[in-house]
Amino acid sequence: MLRLENPSRAYDWGSRADIPQFIGRVAGDEPLAEIWMGTHPLGPSMVQGGDRTMTLLEAAGELPFMFKILAADRPLSLQVHPNEAMARVGFDAEEAQGVPLDSPARTYKDPHHKPEMAYALTTFDTLVGFRPTAEILRVLNGIDTPLGRSLADDLHAAPGFGGIVRLVERLLTEDVTAEEISHVVARCRALVDQGIDVKRAYVTAVEIAEHYPDDVGVVISLTLNRLTLQPGEAAFLGTGIIHAHLRGMCLEVMAASDNVLRAGLTSKPLDPEGLIKCLDKGMSRLARVTPEPFGFSTDVFSPDVREFALAVSQCSRAEPAGTLLPAAAQRIVVCTGGEVEVVSSSGERLKLGRGDSVFAGPDDGEIRVVGTGEVAQAYTPTPDTVAGELIDLVPPYSERQLRRGRRGRGSTAR
Known part of the structure; x- marks a missing residue:
């Protein structure tokens, strides 16, 4: 190790x-x-x-x-x-x-x-990711400014994923002035002060504008999902x-x-x-x-991609022999809390405190963690790794919606 x-x-x-x-x-x-x-x-x-x-x-x-x-x-x-x-x-x-x-x-x-x-x-x-069209329209319908009304008109004319991309393209390629952005932010702030918001879209724009008041990204943020983990x-x-x-x-x-x-x-x-x-x-x-359990102490987060998975283990004295980590040819283990020892199959031991990390390769074999704390292991999943359930945050857009947006490229620019 x-x-x-x-x-x-x-x-x-x-x-x-x-x-x-x-x-x-x-x-x-x-x-x-x-x-x-x-x-x-x-x-x-x-x-x-x-x-x-x-x-x-x-x-x-x-x-x-x-x-x-x-x-x-x-x-x-x-x-x-x-x-x-x-x-x-x-x-x-x-x-x-x-x-x-x-x-x-x-x-x-x-x-x-x-x-x-x-x-x-x-x-x-x-x-992360675009809100559904109907939700973006609800957001934009509250932005009673020339820019807000114009964006809503464009999305009404070309809904779906492609239309949203064209909306973003317009904002990035047109000369959107600092004054237009400030009017949008002022409207968002007024709505928040009235207790009105659409899934935190307005409060997010106000928060971002505190750091980037003249950036068109503030307006683009209105089209995006806000996720709290x-x-x-x-x-x-x-x-x-x-x-x-x-x-x-x-x-x-x-x-x-x-x-x-x-x-x-x-x-x-x-x-x-x-x-x-x-x-x-x-x-x-x-x-x-959604994680899959591994043993009694470990959650495996595997999104079913070939390069990586993540295993998070809560280690305790309840497992005197140590918490067994999922098998991997190559892995990086970082201690995220407490104090533990990482033990290889040959008996090599390394002490880790919070923030310490170790690499284990194929020659290190089975890895166990002894002590009281939490460790996270990044690794390449094996064929035996069970993929976790993925709960979509937005519904997938159909190929028809993608083609529609591409055919209309440039039609919303003003």
Whole structure:
């Protein structure tokens, strides 16, 4: 087994307290946003190999998944992740152009798609996927401003997924002024003050505008579902799902990719054309993940993708021999609470406190955890891994609705 030293990411939306407290580090001046665990070339974990320090990539080879600790005090960017075909084409094109991998102008950092799952460590709020057409119309009908009325007219004329994408495309490509956005926010605030809201759409726009008052992403947020995960709950986001995490702390497990197409609510480079192109491919699965029990102490969150699953175990003295973790050839285990020992089949033991992590490979065999605490294991599911039930957050749009929206491309622009 290999104890991990993991890189951190300091982004402006991060938290000055949450991650430092979680990993036992003194809080600094910069907000810490993410801890990366895995082998991605932009931020591989480090391990001690004999008499030298090396990357986990050197020690174990490339992992098909990434594991993150994420903490947000303010909204993240409005974004989507590309599917496999888009990722490969985009990566190859930027490689051919000679764009450095770490350049801010680089969009495709690798040739991989990026489905992901978020597991809440605290109450976690996020915007994920489009609301149904009828719900968006109820939201827009309350926005009695020229922009609000115009958007409602467009969606009435072209309902369904394709029409919603065209609505977003219009907002991203037209010159929507700061004054128009402020009028929408003022109307949302007035409705909230009157106790009127549609599934938290208005209050969300007001909250986001506190951080990004002139960003058109505030208006786009009105079209998105607001989802709150309580600690211990998980949601799966397939590729092509538009989303923007709002606040809270979670574990993220995903395919080993850092490809992000952004269109607002950020100081990072934007790619609205790429985002719309990605949305035009159609949404994949967006769902809560119901865990399957493994033994007496473990919940397995498996969204039935080939790259990753997550097992969360509540370890206690009730199991003197230790809590058996699900089998995996390669796994990363992080302690999320308490103090435990991770024990391999050969008897090797590593002590972990909150925030500590370890990699176990095929030679480590069966892994048990002894002590009182909680651990989370990210791993590649085996054929025996039982997929959890996925409860869709929005009904899938039909291919007919997708085609209708594509045929009408450009018809809503004014």
